[in-house]
Amino acid sequence: MGLRTLEQRVLTVAPWVLGLSLLGHLAMVAFQTKMTMVDLMVYRNASPELFTGFLYDWRLKEFSDQFALPFTYPPFSALVFVPLSWVPWGVARWVWQLACLACLWFVTRKSLQLVGSDDPRRAMLWTGLFVWVEPVRTTLNYGQVNLVLAALLLGTMVSARSWAQGAGVGIAAGLKLTPAISGLYFLVVRRYRAAAWSIAAFLGTVAVAYAISPSLSNQYWFHLLGDASRVGPVGSAINQSLRGALSRTVGYDIGTGPVFLAAVAVAAVLTGFALHASVKARDTLAMIVSVQFLGLLVSPISWSHHWVWAVPALLWLVHSARHRLATVTAVAWLVAIGSYLISFLLKAQPSIWVIPRPWYYSALGWVYPAVGVLTLVTIAVVLRGRVARRSGEDVEDRLDLLRE
Numbered sequence: 001m002g003l004r005t006l007e008q009r010v011l012t013v014a015p016w017v018l019g020l021s022l023l024g025h026l027a028m029v030a031f032q033t034k035m036t037m038v039d040l041m042v043y044r045n046a047s048p049e050l051f052t053g054f055l056y057d058w059r060l061k062e063f064s065d066q067f068a069l070p071f072t073y074p075p076f077s078a079l080v081f082v083p084l085s086w087v088p089w090g091v092a093r094w095v096w097q098l099a100c101l102a103c104l105w106f107v108t109r110k111s112l113q114l115v116g117s118d119d120p121r122r123a124m125l126w127t128g129l130f131v132w133v134e135p136v137r138t139t140l141n142y143g144q145v146n147l148v149l150a151a152l153l154l155g156t157m158v159s160a161r162s163w164a165q166g167a168g169v170g171i172a173a174g175l176k177l178t179p180a181i182s183g184l185y186f187l188v189v190r191r192y193r194a195a196a197w198s199i200a201a202f203l204g205t206v207a208v209a210y211a212i213s214p215s216l217s218n219q220y221w222f223h224l225l226g227d228a229s230r231v232g233p234v235g236s237a238i239n240q241s242l243r244g245a246l247s248r249t250v251g252y253d254i255g256t257g258p259v260f261l262a263a264v265a266v267a268a269v270l271t272g273f274a275l276h277a278s279v280k281a282r283d284t285l286a287m288i289v290s291v292q293f294l295g296l297l298v299s300p301i302s303w304s305h306h307w308v309w310a311v312p313a314l315l316w317l318v319h320s321a322r323h324r325l326a327t328v329t330a331v332a333w334l335v336a337i338g339s340y341l342i343s344f345l346l347k348a349q350p351s352i353w354v355i356p357r358p359w360y361y362s363a364l365g366w367v368y369p370a371v372g373v374l375t376l377v378t379i380a381v382v383l384r385g386r387v388a389r390r391s392g393e394d395v396e397d398r399l400d401l402l403r404e
Contacts, residue, residue: 011125012121014121014124014125021128022131029093037096038142039142042070043071043077043084043143044092046070047078047082050078050213053213053216056070056224058070073176074175074176074177074209074220076174076209077176080175084096093143096143097143101140103151104127104311106155108127112315112319115285115320116319132338134338134340135304135307136308139305153179153288153292163197165191166186166196166198167198167201169186169202171205173198173205174202182198186198188275228301232301233352234301235248235353236349236352237342239303240307241298241301243255243260243299243300245365248355248361248362249366268298274290274379275287277382277387278383280383280384280387281387289309289313290379292309296372304368307337314337317329317330321378326378329371329375332371342367345365
């Protein structure tokens, strides 16, 4: 049996895979008491404090035995989440879960379309499987915003309209500052009008928030911005940024000193190679993944559930790369996000605040940054080879024409 025949047989059961996965997940929403959706509770319960002036003093005491969760996003984000506070908690959690599942489907389908696969059955199959991988699973369990932001960014960055491209990135950055790294994509592809629109949209979100609460806006932009300790424990296993991995390796928070800056420089150089090759190959999804991975690597805090960008990365590796190194990297991602290693490491550490740990736990704690770096290398190698082959084929075609 050939691989294509085997794939076609697998695709015939794709609707069943998706349906059973969705039913299983929704059953968990209905009956799993541990599925507290604490982050959604923060978004919903804190947002009305935008109008009291105590948004950044508020803390979620429920389900927070080690860390009373604060609201950490820009004031504009609280404004967007206010409507969730108008409905009962039971309604809010169901609405959010359904929205996140729709966004997962969209990210999967759009990524497949960008690699030249428009078969909806393939999107069904992958979506059904992705529901259970660690970054997506924890996003759903926590009620996080990651899938919504990924869908917003992926849907708008590939638009043909400059204003739509820029508005998507600017609004996403206004909701949660880290998507601002997406603007690098516009500079790489020389879409300066889209870059200008993204800046305008972002400044618009800041202006709206200032109009509602100047004091909270000043507090966030001039006092709280950049305070990683307020967001959470930098050294905890769930922080899968370079800073988190390096801190666990040396046994203390490295901060933004020379070690961190050297790591950022390495990540930036590798991203540069990946982007250069992606531009030459005109591979949009590879460019977007490269930019998002750079943001995840260099951010002080990149929780494991922020790595939902592993979804489009894996789809690119499986359906577009066609290279041995890509196969190795795809397997590495499947092991990383399918093994729930992060959950094991969280249970193995004595506290989210304790940074030193045995060397083998520190090594395992590199899992997402390490595979993320490997992905950047893979993109650069695969696409440079693709461009070289195309150039060789063009030369052969020209020689053939001359011989004729």
